[in-house]
Every structure is written in structure tokens, then in C-alpha cells.
Amino acid sequence: MSLVFKPEETFRGDYTYRNSDAAILRFPFPFPEDRYMYSVNIEPHVRSGPTDAFCRPFDIDEHYIAECRDRALTLEQDPGRCQVLPHMMTAQWDTLELLMENMAADYPEQFSLTKEGDVFGSRWTWINRPLGIEQQFIFGDPDTLPCEPFEYITRQAQGDFAICDQREDNLYLDAGMITSQADWSLEFNVGMNFMEWHGPVPLAHQAGVFERALKYLLMLRLGQPVRRLNWTMSINPRLDTSPESYPAWGPDRASVTVENAGGKVHLRVELQTLWRLPRSNAILFPIRCFLISIEELARVPKWGKRLHRVLSSLPPELAEYKGLTRYLPATLAWLAPLDDGAELATGTGPDITELAPV
Amino acid sequence: MMQSQIVSRPRYRELAAEDTAGAHLLIVEGDTLAPGQMAALAAAFAPVADRLQTWLVSAPATALALGKVRKLQTVDEAAAALDALQEGFGIADRLYLQGTEPFMWSLATVAGRAGLSASQIRMQHAGSLKRRVWCTHCHQTTENVTTNIATCAGCGRELLVRDHFSRRLGAFMGVMVDAEVPGEVPQREEVFP
Amino acid sequence: MIGETLELTVVAVDDIAPSLRHVRLAAADGGQLPPAAAGANIQLRLQGEARTWRNAYSLISQPGRRDEYEIIVRRVPESRGGSAFVHEVLKPGDRLVASWPGNLFAPQRTARHHLMIAGGIGITPFLSYVADFAHNGTSHALHVCCRESETGTFAPWLQACGDLNYYWDADGHRLDIPALLAQQPAGTHLYVCGPAALNDEVIQAAADAGWPASHVHCEHFGAALSGGTPFTAFLSRSGIEVEVGESESLLEAIERIGATAPCLCRGGACGVCVTGVLEGEPEHRDHYLGAAEREGGQLIMPCVSRARSARLVLDL
Numbered sequence: 001m002s003l004v005f006k007p008e009e010t011f012r013g014d015y016t017y018r019n020s021d022a023a024i025l026r027f028p029f030p031f032p033e034d035r036y037m038y039s040v041n042i043e044p045h046v047r048s049g050p051t052d053a054f055c056r057p058f059d060i061d062e063h064y065i066a067e068c069r070d071r072a073l074t075l076e077q078d079p080g081r082c083q084v085l086p087h088m089m090t091a092q093w094d095t096l097e098l099l100m101e102n103m104a105a106d107y108p109e110q111f112s113l114t115k116e117g118d119v120f121g122s123r124w125t126w127i128n129r130p131l132g133i134e135q136q137f138i139f140g141d142p143d144t145l146p147c148e149p150f151e152y153i154t155r156q157a158q159g160d161f162a163i164c165d166q167r168e169d170n171l172y173l174d175a176g177m178i179t180s181q182a183d184w185s186l187e188f189n190v191g192m193n194f195m196e197w198h199g200p201v202p203l204a205h206q207a208g209v210f211e212r213a214l215k216y217l218l219m220l221r222l223g224q225p226v227r228r229l230n231w232t233m234s235i236n237p238r239l240d241t242s243p244e245s246y247p248a249w250g251p252d253r254a255s256v257t258v259e260n261a262g263g264k265v266h267l268r269v270e271l272q273t274l275w276r277l278p279r280s281n282a283i284l285f286p287i288r289c290f291l292i293s294i295e296e297l298a299r300v301p302k303w304g305k306r307l308h309r310v311l312s313s314l315p316p317e318l319a320e321y322k323g324l325t326r327y328l329p330a331t332l333a334w335l336a337p338l339d340d341g342a343e344l345a346t347g348t349g350p351d352i353t354e355l356a357p358v
Numbered sequence: 359m360m361q362s363q364i365v366s367r368p369r370y371r372e373l374a375a376e377d378t379a380g381a382h383l384l385i386v387e388g389d390t391l392a393p394g395q396m397a398a399l400a401a402a403f404a405p406v407a408d409r410l411q412t413w414l415v416s417a418p419a420t421a422l423a424l425g426k427v428r429k430l431q432t433v434d435e436a437a438a439a440l441d442a443l444q445e446g447f448g449i450a451d452r453l454y455l456q457g458t459e460p461f462m463w464s465l466a467t468v469a470g471r472a473g474l475s476a477s478q479i480r481m482q483h484a485g486s487l488k489r490r491v492w493c494t495h496c497h498q499t500t501e502n503v504t505t506n507i508a509t510c511a512g513c514g515r516e517l518l519v520r521d522h523f524s525r526r527l528g529a530f531m532g533v534m535v536d537a538e539v540p541g542e543v544p545q546r547e548e549v550f551p
Numbered sequence: 552m553i554g555e556t557l558e559l560t561v562v563a564v565d566d567i568a569p570s571l572r573h574v575r576l577a578a579a580d581g582g583q584l585p586p587a588a589a590g591a592n593i594q595l596r597l598q599g600e601a602r603t604w605r606n607a608y609s610l611i612s613q614p615g616r617r618d619e620y621e622i623i624v625r626r627v628p629e630s631r632g633g634s635a636f637v638h639e640v641l642k643p644g645d646r647l648v649a650s651w652p653g654n655l656f657a658p659q660r661t662a663r664h665h666l667m668i669a670g671g672i673g674i675t676p677f678l679s680y681v682a683d684f685a686h687n688g689t690s691h692a693l694h695v696c697c698r699e700s701e702t703g704t705f706a707p708w709l710q711a712c713g714d715l716n717y718y719w720d721a722d723g724h725r726l727d728i729p730a731l732l733a734q735q736p737a738g739t740h741l742y743v744c745g746p747a748a749l750n751d752e753v754i755q756a757a758a759d760a761g762w763p764a765s766h767v768h769c770e771h772f773g774a775a776l777s778g779g780t781p782f783t784a785f786l787s788r789s790g791i792e793v794e795v796g797e798s799e800s801l802l803e804a805i806e807r808i809g810a811t812a813p814c815l816c817r818g819g820a821c822g823v824c825v826t827g828v829l830e831g832e833p834e835h836r837d838h839y840l841g842a843a844e845r846e847g848g849q850l851i852m853p854c855v856s857r858a859r860s861a862r863l864v865l866d867l
Binding site: 478 | 663733734735736737738739759760761762763764765766
Binding site: 046088089090 | 555587651661823
């Protein structure tokens with residue numbers, strides 16, 4: 001896939017973010033069936049999947065440059081969106097190595113990594129052409145980078161990243177670069193264990209989902225990453241829907257009407273992957289966020305109809321937890337005319353290879 | 359409201375001395391002591407009395423305590439005293455805390471910085487259910503909150519006090535209650551008396 | 552960095568003591584190996600003439616090294632055969648299939664001080680620990696119980712160790728475990744790896760002294776006895792019956808007939824191979840199942856556990 005970046009698009013202010021036809025068709029649509037409920041929907045993160053967005057360990061798309069810029073803006077206003085507890089330095093280097101190796105291997109036109117050795121103390125050279133960066137540094141020596149290694153590499157990647165330290169048969173959220181989150185606060189959650197940071201999620205605890213997921217993740221193996229999808233909705237293509245900036249984006253929720261819902265209401269899908277890190281034995285948790293307006297989404301007929309059905313049958317607790325309650329009626333009213341009630345094939349793929357012109 | 363479905367919420371239980379060979383430090387928020395409670399603690403800690411220090415914070419002058427007793431005026435004074443412990447903590451030591459949540463977590467945080475692990479700290483809630491509330495927007499904390507909605511001491515926003523709790527901050531999360539529709543603030547009620 | 556198995560070539564074998572063989576392994580295709588953490592192990596498939604062994608060995612190479620893995624294999628007198636194979640048959644140039652590194656004994660990154668106690672060949676995971684701590688400048692101490700003649704054997708891997716102490720079985724040279732454990736500061740994590748008797752003694756002494764269990768870590772290695780009286784296992788789902796011989800584990804017998812069983816540590820620690828028991832009485836030898844689960848008799852860890860009854864019916 002050749003990458004044509006759209007460096008000027010924005011995720012705030014005038015919100016010029018849009019998806020190309022190709023970006024719509026590769027969207028990781030999360031609903032295989034007409035109803036949605038929590039499950040331990042974890043599968044191996046292999047180089048294949050229902051759309052192209054699943055096919056590389058760390059996906060990069062047309063929004064790469066714009067997203068990196070939006071992250072930099074958020075960090076400028078609130079440096080606390082990147083937090084790393086002191087015992088996580090080895091895991092920081094693990095993350096940098098994993099990202100650089102995979103980005104360079106999958107996108108050789110954009111990135112390159114040259115190593116004079118593999119162990120700590122070796123000289124490495126990193127080139128990021130889209131962002132115009134060339135950096136020589138000593139692997140394992142944070143003083144040879146402009147900032148700590150985790151912040152350095154995640155400023156050059158799409159999606160949020162958390163690192164979990166594994167101890168006492170639990171996972172602790174001990175590092176994060178979180179600037180495009182679905183309404184959770186890194187500053188508040190940093191240092192929490194797996195059960196604590198999932199505390200506010202309704203229904204799933206009672207179903208035992210987190211106990212099973214934790215048990216599974218504790219045994220996660222090096223070389224065998226896994227993935228799952230999570231979803232919510234956002235008003236406007238806004239990456240920074242943090243609780244910190246809720247006063248700025250909260251009012252948007254009250255601005256949705258049946259007329260403007262198609263362009264304003266966005267499905268927000270997180271392709272979450274989990275990686276055992278080699279030197280630290282920690283777990284890297286990349287949360288790659290994909291945004292699509294329901295107008296764009298509905299250009300895939302199957303997806304527009306299915307979204308209508310999922311949202312119609314969503315348990316009210318979940319709608320409330322995801323913050324949809326206020327604008328759900330307008331969204332459903334916008335989607336309803338597109339849904340003819342026809343039976344839809346199971347699965348998340350678009351089932352078409354080309355979009356009809358608008 | 360001590361019981362909650364939100365599992366980030368700590369659970370507290372009645373204090374009992376763990377008979378380890380290390381030193382035992384019991385810190386009690388004195389003005390939360392109900393009649394007879396000190397006697398109950400004395401019975402609970404009798405097995406380790408020879409290795410026990412009791413710190414009474416803001417206690418009535420008449421309060422009796424077990425072991426080597428030290429009296430302190432405020433939680434800040436107690437925190438400073440913990441911080442200043444010359445010899446530091448040993449791996450077999452235990453810290454026991456009794457009082458309101460803000461009191462206990464203020465001290466637990468200091469002890470954690472001194473190297474004590476969570477598994478060496480025991481807590482029993484006593485007294486008011488008042489909360490320390492951390493504002494997600496300005497990151498300041500507001501003390502002594504007893505209502506479901508509180509005015510942030512930092513930015514003045516009206517905050518909905520959630521059950522989500524951070525041990526690191528010793529505080530509950532507060533989120534602007536009328537961000538979506540300014541002025542739409544529900545009735546304020548005393549729910550953490 | 553995605554994969555499950557590695558093709559390795561034996562680069563060199565040398566005997567560093569009468570019963571200890573040092574083996575160096577590289578990727579068979581000449582490429583890079585996955586990096587591994589302190590405390591990691593790999594599972595080697597050792598293909599003998601009549602049978603196959605799958606044994607897990609701690610990596611003693613410098614953490615993160617990607618050109619070579621190193622292991623040290625002790626020849627166990629009552630060996631199930633894997634260690635004898637390494638000592639008698641394995642030679643440079645041989646090919647081996649191995650798992651990607653796993654880690655069930657990683658150091659605790661939050662520790663302020665790492666206190667390690669090794670018994671005999673149980674020192675192997677600590678060789679990579681020491682390299683990690685030395686690089687990170689983390690406070691640590693290693694206490695090694697071994698034969699007096701073996702105190703120099705591991706020196707090449709311990710040059711960076713900040714606080715190294717040897718003990719052996721002679722008056723004035725034995726490790727006083729309670730005394731060592733009595734005076735440790737808060738934030739210390741204790742690790743023990745050695746024969747079962749040493750592990751048990753250290754764990755008990757730590758509990759007696761009031762150490763929180765969260766700060767005490769143990770790796771049960773190697774000679775977890777998996778052999779014993781032969782018995783029959785019936786795999787109810789596949790309808791296959793298998794005879795479990797006296798020198799093979801239940802898991803090995805299941806694998807021998809071509810059935811696939813999930814597993815990781817092959818030492819009764821990780822819980823991955825846990826299997827339902829439909830009939831018969833298990834003889835539990837693992838470190839994973841809780842007391843209630845053992846008494847319930849409905850679960851078994853086939854990598855180490857066997858049968859008290861002549862026949863077990865498994866939900867497999």
C-alpha cells in the first residue's frame with residue numbers, strides 16, 4: 001500500500017479530518033453481529049484480518065503526520081499526558097526497539113533503522129522521513145535522545161500506548177502516552193492494577209470478563225501478540241477526548257441534531273494490541289484509534305445498517321458509560337432510513353471492494 | 359457508600375496485629391475514636407505490644423494507647439514524622455492505619471515513598487465518610503467533601519464526585535457535572551456524611 | 552517479532568565442571584534471535600534415537616543479546632534422559648528446535664534491593680539477573696550454596712556482581728538463612744532457586760520472619776520428578792489410550808502419540824497445561840493448583856503430575 005499523507009488535516013478547531021475512500025474501506029469495523037455485548041474478544045495479532053488496518057503489527061495510515069502533530073499540541077498544553085514511573089526504563093527501551101524495528105520493516109520508504117549492535121550500548125541510527133527526523137543514539141542510554149525513549153518513539157507513532165508492569169499476578173499501568181483516549185485520565189490511573197483501572201466499566205466485572213482477561217494476559221508470550229477491538233463514539237473527529245479537556249468537548253454532545261449527525265457523530269474504534277516485551281517482561285498495550293463519521297461509514301451499506309441495529313439494542317448502562325445517551329436518539333434517527341432490515345452477513349468485513357461515488 | 363460496585367474502591371477491614379518479627383506502627387486518627395474502640399485496639403495488638411508504637415493524631419488528651427505512645431496534632435505532622443523516620447522500614451515491619459479515608463491515604467502515600475509495600479499496610483475505616491476529590495480538569499484536590507457534587511477548590515467548577523479511586527492520589531475522581539449543558543447541575547445532596 | 556519456534560544450531564559445547572555442560576546456540580539461518588529478559592528460559596526439543604525430550608533451560612546469556620543463547624545443563628543422575636542426551640550426544644553443528652523465550656521468573660522492577668539465594672545449578676537464572684542489575688545499577692546481593700569445589704565455576708558470568716557470597720557444607724561456611732532474612736530493608740525482593748529442600752526452607756524462613764508473600768519468589772527448576780510407576784491415560788475426547796512409562800511424563804506420553812496439548816513451563820508452575828480429570832486419582836506434583844483444587848481431584852497438570860490409580864481418564 002502506498003501512503004499519501006494528509007499533513008494539513010486537523011483534529012480540533014475547524015476539524016478538517018476526513019477519510020479517503022481507501023481509508024473507509026480499510027476501517028476496522030467492530031461489530032460482527034447486530035447486537036453488541038462485552039466479551040473476551042481476544043485473538044492472535046497476525047498479519048491478516050477483515051480489513052487492511054489489521055495487517056501490520058503497528059499500522060500507519062494517511063493520517064500519520066497530522067496525528068503526530070495533534071499529539072505534540074496536546075503534550076504542549078499538558079505534558080502529564082505522558083507518564084512513566086521510574087522502574088519502567090527497561091520497558092521504555094523495549095518499546096522503542098519494537099516500534100522502530102516494525103515500522104522500518106513494514107514501511108521501508110518512510111522509516112529506517114541501522115544498528116551497530118543489539119545489546120545496550122550499541123549505536124543506532126533512526127530515520128523518520130515523513131517527520132524529517134534523523135537521530136543517532138546509543139541504545140540503552142537515555143541521555144543520547146532528546147527525551148526519554150518511550151516518549152521519543154511514541155511521539156512518532158499513531159495511537160496511544162500504555163505499558164503494564166507484571167507483578168504479584170497482576171498488571172500495573174505504570175507508563176503511558178495517552179493523548180487520544182476515550183475519556184480516561186492517565187494522570188488519575190497511572191500506577192493502578194488491572195482491576196482498579198477497569199473499575200468503572202459496567203457489567204463486565206459481574207460477567208467475570210476481567211478475571212479471565214487478566215489470567216490470559218499474564219501468560220502472554222513473547223512473539224505472540226494478541227489484539228481486540230473496543231469502540232465508542234465521539235462528536236467531531238477529535239482525538240483528545242480526555243476527561244482533562246471535557247469542558248472543551250463536552251458541549252459538542254449537546255450540539256447534535258438529526259440534520260448534522262451524519263458529519264458530526266463519529267464511530268471511534270480502538271485496535272488494541274498486547275505485546276510481551278522481551279527485556280523487561282512488561283506488556284506493551286498500544287491503543288490505535290480510528291475515527292470515521294457515520295456519513296463516511298454508511299458508504300459501506302452493511303456497516304451503516306449494522307451500526308443502526310447495534311445502537312438500537314445497546315443496553316442503557318453501556319450507552320451511559322460510553323457517554324452516548326444525549327445524542328443517541330438523533331444518531332439513530334439519522335441512521336434509520338438507511339436500514340432496510342435486510343439480513344446481514346456475520347463478520348466485520350465491508351463485503352465490497354469499491355465505494356459508490358457520493 | 360462504603361460498598362460500591364466499582365472495584366477500584368479499596369475495601370477496609372478490622373485491624374488485627376500480624377505477629378511478625380518486625381516493628382509495628384499503629385497510627386490512629388484520634389477524633390474518630392468511638393467509645394471503647396481504643397480498648398478493642400489494645401486487645402487486638404496485645405500479641406505484638408513489645409514491638410508496637412502507637413501514634414495518636416489529634417486525639418483527646420485523655421486517650422489511652424498501647425505500646426510506646428506518641429501524640430501528634432495533625433495528619434501533616436504525622437506525615438512529616440513518618441517521612442523523618444531515621445532508620446527507615448524493614449521488610450518485616452507493618453503499618454496499621456485507622457481513621458477517615460483522606461487521613462489513611464495521606465499516610466499510606468508517605469509510607470509508600472519510604473519503601474513500604476501495600477502488603478505491609480493495613481487499614482480500617484473510622485469516622486466520617488468524607489472524601490478527598492481530585493479534579494480531572496485542573497488536577498487540584500478538594501478536601502472534606504461530603505456531597506455528591508462539590509465545588510473544585512482549584513478551578514471552581516462543579517464536580518460530580520465519582521466512586522473511581524486512585525491509591526496514588528488518595529482521592530476520588532471529580533468530573534465537571536455541567537460540561538455538556540452549562541448550568542444543568544443536579545441537586546446537591548449530602549451522601550458522604 | 553512474531554513467532555513460536557526457533558531453529559537453532561549448536562555453536563559450541565564445553566564442560567565447565569564434571570557434571571555441567573555449557574552450550575552455546577545460534578539461529579540456524581544465521582539471523583538474529585529474539586531478545587530475552589533476565590530469568591527467561593527456552594524449551595529445547597531434544598530428539599533422541601527412540602524418543603523426544605522437551606526440557607526448559609534458563610538462558611544465561613546477557614539479557615537482550617541476539618546473536619547467541621547460552622545455557623548450562625547439569626547431568627542429573629536420575630535423569631529422564633534429556634540432560635544425559637545433552638551431555639552424551641549433543642555436539643557442535645547439531646540442529647535443535649526451541650520455543651521462543653518465556654519467562655516465569657522475571658525480576659521485580661519495583662524492587663529497591665534484590666536478594667538472591669541460589670542452590671547448585673539453581674544459580675542459572677541469576678546469571679542473567681546479575682547482568683541486568685549491573686547494567687541498570689540496581690542494588691543486589693547473590694548468595695550461592697554449592698560444593699566448595701564449584702565456587703569458581705560460574706565466575707565468568709558473575710564479574711559484574713556487586714555482592715557475591717559463597718556457602719558450602721562445612722562448619723563456618725553454611726548459610727544462616729534466618730539471619731540473612733532478618734535484617735533486610737523494606738522494598739527488598741527475595742528470590743530463591745535451588746533444590747526443593749532449599750526453596751522450602753527459604754520460603755518458610757521468610758514467612759516466619761514476617762516477609763510479605765508478595766516479596767518472595769521461587770523458581771522450581773529441572774529435576775521436578777516426573778517419572779514414576781507406569782499407568783494408563785485415556786483421552787476421552789480423542790478416544791485414544793496411552794501407556795505412560797516410568798521415565799516419561801504424562802504430557803510427554805500425550806505428545807508421543809501425536810496429540811497436541813498446550814504447555815509452557817513443563818515444570819508444574821505456569822498452569823497452561825491444566826487438564827480436566829474425569830476418572831481416576833491424580834498424584835499432584837505441581838506448584839500451581841490450590842489445596843481445594845488438589846483435593847477436588849478434577850484437575851491435573853500433565854507436565855509433572857501422575858496417577859495414583861492405574862488409569863486416568865482425561866478431558867482431552
